[in-house]
Structures are given as C-alpha cells and as structure tokens.
Amino acid sequence: MTGMAQKISRREFLKLASGTSLFGLGVLASGCASEQKQSGGEGWMPDQYHGRGDFPAQLKGRVAIAPENAAIVRDDEKCILCGQCIEACEKVMSVHGYYPLPIKDETACIGCGQCTLWCPTGAIAERPALQEVEAALADDGKYVVVQTAPATKVSLGEEFGLAPGAVVSAQQVAALKALGFDAVFDTCTGADLTIMEEASEALVRLTKKQEELPHFTSCCPGWVKFCEYFYPDLMGHLSTCKSPAAMLGATVKTYYAAKMGIAPESIVTVSIMPCTAKKFEAQRAELSEDSLADVDYVLTTRELARLIKRHGIDFSALAPAAYDSVLGESSGAGRIFAATGGVTEAAVRSLYYFATKRQPPADLLSWQAVRGLTAIKEAQAEVPGVGMVHVAVVSGMAAARRVLEEVRRTGRSRWQFIEFMACPGGCLGGGGQPKSEFPADEAVRRKRMEALYAEDKGAPRRMSHENAEVQTLYRAFYGAPLSERAEQLLHTHFEDRSGRLFDRETQAKA
Ligand code: SF4
Numbered sequence: 001m002t003g004m005a006q007k008i009s010r011r012e013f014l015k016l017a018s019g020t021s022l023f024g025l026g027v028l029a030s031g032c033a034s035e036q037k038q039s040g041g042e043g044w045m046p047d048q049y050h051g052r053g054d055f056p057a058q059l060k061g062r063v064a065i066a067p068e069n070a071a072i073v074r075d076d077e078k079c080i081l082c083g084q085c086i087e088a089c090e091k092v093m094s095v096h097g098y099y100p101l102p103i104k105d106e107t108a109c110i111g112c113g114q115c116t117l118w119c120p121t122g123a124i125a126e127r128p129a130l131q132e133v134e135a136a137l138a139d140d141g142k143y144v145v146v147q148t149a150p151a152t153k154v155s156l157g158e159e160f161g162l163a164p165g166a167v168v169s170a171q172q173v174a175a176l177k178a179l180g181f182d183a184v185f186d187t188c189t190g191a192d193l194t195i196m197e198e199a200s201e202a203l204v205r206l207t208k209k210q211e212e213l214p215h216f217t218s219c220c221p222g223w224v225k226f227c228e229y230f231y232p233d234l235m236g237h238l239s240t241c242k243s244p245a246a247m248l249g250a251t252v253k254t255y256y257a258a259k260m261g262i263a264p265e266s267i268v269t270v271s272i273m274p275c276t277a278k279k280f281e282a283q284r285a286e287l288s289e290d291s292l293a294d295v296d297y298v299l300t301t302r303e304l305a306r307l308i309k310r311h312g313i314d315f316s317a318l319a320p321a322a323y324d325s326v327l328g329e330s331s332g333a334g335r336i337f338a339a340t341g342g343v344t345e346a347a348v349r350s351l352y353y354f355a356t357k358r359q360p361p362a363d364l365l366s367w368q369a370v371r372g373l374t375a376i377k378e379a380q381a382e383v384p385g386v387g388m389v390h391v392a393v394v395s396g397m398a399a400a401r402r403v404l405e406e407v408r409r410t411g412r413s414r415w416q417f418i419e420f421m422a423c424p425g426g427c428l429g430g431g432g433q434p435k436s437e438f439p440a441d442e443a444v445r446r447k448r449m450e451a452l453y454a455e456d457k458g459a460p461r462r463m464s465h466e467n468a469e470v471q472t473l474y475r476a477f478y479g480a481p482l483s484e485r486a487e488q489l490l491h492t493h494f495e496d497r498s499g500r501l502f503d504r505e506t507q508a509k510a
C-alpha cells in the first residue's frame, strides 16, 4: 500500500481537510512529510503547520470529515488544529494515513467516534439526532420504542456525577419513560438473540463449513466498515448476523408490532448507544425491510444525558423502573457484550450447549483469558464433539490490522473464532460515551468493565439460550436459529467498500 501513496499538494490537502474556515486564520501548510510513515507513505499529511506566533496551541492538523458523514460532525469554530483526532484515528484506529491520496471517492471514516473522545475542545462530536427523536415523541401518531445498550447502563450515571461503573439501568428506564417513550426495551435481549444466531452459525462453520473459518464477529459497525474498506478479501469470514440493536429493531417492527396490533409504519425505533458508528449503521440500506429501517434514530449516551437535562428530569430522584416485557429480559451473557471478550464468552457458552446439549463447565462462565482490556487476547476452549476452539479477541483497529494481516498471510490462521471491536476495551469505551476523563482513561474503562461482569455474575440466568423471552420469541415467531425467517430478518450482507478508497487493480498488485 505504501507504494501507492502520492505526494499531496496544498490543494489536495485542503480537499482532504474538508473545511477551510480555519485556514483563513493564516495557518499554512509547511510542506509534505519528509519521513516515510508506517502506512499511507510520503506526503500523507504535512508534518506541521506554522500558525501565528500567538496561536494558543501547536498546530498539527486534523482528520478529514466529509460533510455527509453519518456518525460525526465537526464545528470549525472550535477546532484548534491540535492534531489529537489524528492521534486517535491513526494510532488507535489505523484509518487516517492508511489509504492513498488524493482522496478517490470517499473520505475514509469508520464512524467509531474515538476522535470525539480525544478532541479537547469538543469540536468533533456525534451527528446529533435529538431534534428528530423529540419530534417523534411529540407526534401522537407515532409509537416510539427505545432500547438501551449494555454499555450505557454503566456509564450514563457519570453524566450526573456518579462514579464510573455505577449501574443505572433502572434509572435510565425511568428517565426514558418520563420522557414519553411508549416502550423501553433492552439491547441485551437483542444480544441474546444475536448469540442464538451467531453461536449456531459458528457451530456450522466449525463442523461443516471450515473454509469460512476463522469466524469473525459482526456486531460492531465500526469494525465491519473497517473490514469492508481495508480487508474486503476477508469479508467471507464475517458472521452474517446483524448487530443486537438491529436484530431487536427488526423484531420490534415485525413480531412486536403484530403482537400489539400496531402498524409497523407508525413505529419509530430509537436506540441509546455508546457508539457513534451505530448512527452510520442505522442508515445502511441492508438494515431495512420493506423500506422500514430496523433502527430509525440512534442517540449516544451523551445525547441521552443532554435530553434528560433539557427536559428538567432530576436523574438522582428517579424511582427505578423495569424494562417492558416481551423484549426486556436479559441473560448475564447478553450483559457482557459491551466489554471486549464479552461476545466471545457469551457465544462459546451457548455454542457449547448447542454442540453437547449440556451446560458449559463453570470456567466458561468466568472465562478470565478473554477478559481484560488488553488489545489482543488469545484463549482456547474444549468443546466435546467439536474439538479445541481457538479464539482471539481484538479491540482497537490498529490491533485488528495486525491480526488481519496474519489471517491474510496464513490463510486459515491459528484461530477459529475472532471477536473484533473497534473501540479500545469494546463498547464500554465507545465514541459516544461520557467524557468523564480527558484524555479517555483506562481506569474509567476498567470500572465500567468490572460493573458489567458483576452484572453477569448476579444475573438469574447466565446464558443467552436460557433467556425465557428469547425462547418464547423462537417458539412463536422465528422457529429456530438460522430458520428462513431468522435469516431474512436477523442476518445481513456486506459491501466491498475498498474501491471507494483504492484503485482495486493497483491494490491487488500492492
Ligand atoms: S470517527 Fe474514527 S475513523 Fe472516523 S475520523 Fe474519527 S477516529 Fe477516525
């Protein structure tokens, strides 16, 4: 890829930087990088800028954000060109600097929102959706359903002065009911549904379709877009499962709508997510059925806090409330989805059960080797009838790139199952989470993670296949995992996006 990089002209850089108002301040590009970078190569970005002597920060540039970016936006008035977003995008995510210039058809962004956490002035933020959600809530003709992701339950409290890791699920539900949502569901139920499908799919691959191994998880839209951009040749390894939020949304607009006698067209689905990439995911054409999107609007944890404050709700005084039934029950496995390694642990618990018809041994209910904030973890589990299943757990796309290069180089690789999460630590460190520490801090992520595992340990049911509401859902509607209806509503396909960044022929030769 390095050889493809071209020298950037000042005009091209201005195009890259997408937004010119700051350049009116007299900031000048000093030239091109003299040193070959890890990727992207010579000329990818000027090394430095010469601003006015009294400019308040050392100017280093910024990531490019296209005006049509569905996940994030930038307020040029607040940008001080400090370069922090570049640090996050290049070093943590390995997106900035990893495609050739000049820009071909698209400004690459996987929507992860890590730059919003690193931006010291708040210039980069999630693309807002509060107005649309408030309009839906005010519309008597709409039935507005909301779901809350597991990571938000251990972080929303930080916006109201509570310590990181304070579990506020019941207060969050109460706040959403006070805001006027018609039904409040749990994305963890969607996570249990995802595990029913994904563990079944992985079992088929492990026993019958070994050419599709290693199996890649697909619940993180940031990671999925990264794969579509940079590793389209490995897309066949991706699980076809939709994300938990999309699965829940699709189920609300079909099963729940029919059960409640509500026209699907009048249902508006909102998801509260730790994630900015979910805003992009919600707009994917593949994630809609008969022109009805699985998820209509996504609010980040930060946006929900803003909404609660804007409506004068005293969060600390809220009486706890419970999720609504039908799609409100969660297993411990569904609750740990927000931590890196959580999807793997949840999937292997149920995969073991599906393969053996016996509950997994106790050590798989507390699988320490896949827990923790390390960027790349490896573990193995013996599943009778399947053999030793070797897993890798990866968070942060810079780490993912290392693993993917190995898979690409070796073909089969030494792993059978690989979990990828774009954000460091998984969704608990998502780009839509409260900015309780600046810069984003591992201690905060650790507290949130510990709270999630405590939630799992204390859950009355620890495995996704034990979730009674999910069992009812299969009996009444989906039939069985991987059934025709499940494939239609709960699975999806992906798009090779590499051609938007690279000349495919040149890339093939690189
Ligand atoms: S959202 Fe992620 S990929 Fe996009 S510019 Fe920010 S850090 Fe880079």
Ligand code: SF4
Pocket: 111, 112, 219, 220, 221, 222, 223, 274, 275, 276, 277, 278, 421, 422, 423, 426, 427, 428, 429, 430, 431, 432
């Ligand atoms: S790790 Fe979670 S928060 Fe981050 S991009 Fe993926 S789904 Fe979103």
